[in-house]
Amino acid sequence: MKIKTFRRTVEWTVIAILLGAAVFLFAPIPKKPLKSRPAAAQTEPPQSKRSLEQVTDFANSRLGPLIFDELPKGTYPLPEIQVRYDTLVRMIRERYGKEHLIDWRSVYFENRHRTVATWVDQGVPTVFIALPSVMDLHELEQQNGVSIADSMRSFLVDFMHELDHLAHGYVFTSDHKAPEEIVRARNEGLTWAETCEHTMRPLLEIHKQKLALRHVEMYRLWLSCKRSADAPMWMWRTWKPITKSRGGLLDSRAGLFAQDGFFSGILFAWQSLKTWTHRSSKRCGRRIPFGSMPCAA
Numbered sequence: 001m002k003i004k005t006f007r008r009t010v011e012w013t014v015i016a017i018l019l020g021a022a023v024f025l026f027a028p029i030p031k032k033p034l035k036s037r038p039a040a041a042q043t044e045p046p047q048s049k050r051s052l053e054q055v056t057d058f059a060n061s062r063l064g065p066l067i068f069d070e071l072p073k074g075t076y077p078l079p080e081i082q083v084r085y086d087t088l089v090r091m092i093r094e095r096y097g098k099e100h101l102i103d104w105r106s107v108y109f110e111n112r113h114r115t116v117a118t119w120v121d122q123g124v125p126t127v128f129i130a131l132p133s134v135m136d137l138h139e140l141e142q143q144n145g146v147s148i149a150d151s152m153r154s155f156l157v158d159f160m161h162e163l164d165h166l167a168h169g170y171v172f173t174s175d176h177k178a179p180e181e182i183v184r185a186r187n188e189g190l191t192w193a194e195t196c197e198h199t200m201r202p203l204l205e206i207h208k209q210k211l212a213l214r215h216v217e218m219y220r221l222w223l224s225c226k227r228s229a230d231a232p233m234w235m236w237r238t239w240k241p242i243t244k245s246r247g248g249l250l251d252s253r254a255g256l257f258a259q260d261g262f263f264s265g266i267l268f269a270w271q272s273l274k275t276w277t278h279r280s281s282k283r284c285g286r287r288i289p290f291g292s293m294p295c296a297a
Contacts (some may be wrong), residue, residue: 023092048132080202091167189238196222
């Protein structure tokens with residue numbers, strides 16, 4: 001039995017080395033730094049077909065009670081989430097010297113599927129909310145049998161994620177010397193690590209709440225990476241949504257491995273193999289299905 005296990009370990013190690021070499025050798029290295037597109041070259045955001053009255057009513061009736069009433073007044077029913085919100089607000093105040101602002105948008109972002117975003121606008125930490133996108137997402141979820149309460153809980157995760165960006169300074173600015181895609185991608189990985197650990201973990205493991213599959217999938221990945229933001233698979237998977245949306249997946253992958261070289265390729269391949277072949281939690285001894293409560297880490 002031990003010989004068989006040892007042989008299998010050796011085989012997977014060899015495969016990991018070969019995959020690492022392949023990733024490092026064949027990922028194209030960009031010849032010049034990636035640059036963000038100038039403002040004039042940005043495409044116009046899609047136009048919303050909803051009236052201003054519809055958007056305003058949705059904001060006041062659905063989102064307003066959460067982000068202007070319950071959380072700021074300390075009355076959110078789940079204490080861990082309330083404590084986390086208070087902590088993030090304090091960190092934002094200490095970092096920027098002022099409170100964060102909420103900026104409603106009655107139009108879409110450039111990417112119409114994006115619901116929330118953050119930016120430090122003239123020194124003011126700001127959370128931007130694209131109301132038409134949030135409305136689209138909620139309507140789609142309700143058509144698929146998701147309750148309004150569950151939709152709002154998923155919005156809460158996205159909102160807390162943006163506060164994590166501001167609180168930890170994981171916000172892209174023109175001061176960064178690295179290419180924008182690389183900076184944004186790494187920031188996303190670090191920020192989702194905070195959101196998984198301090199927002200999704202209490203919701204899923206302590207209070208057994210339902211979340212959108214995209215959030216549960218992200219949390220499962222967090223557990224499989226042993227809750228480490230430096231795990232190669234975590235960096236790779238959390239980079240993909242950013243780089244893919246900008247059309248630079250291969251370039252950013254090359255940037256990742258160009259920094260750490262051949263051995264980063266091996267680590268990424270090995271982490272990939274572990275994730276693919278060990279889908280069940282060792283502590284729970286069972287598979288964690290999508291959409292359900294993950295095992296405690």
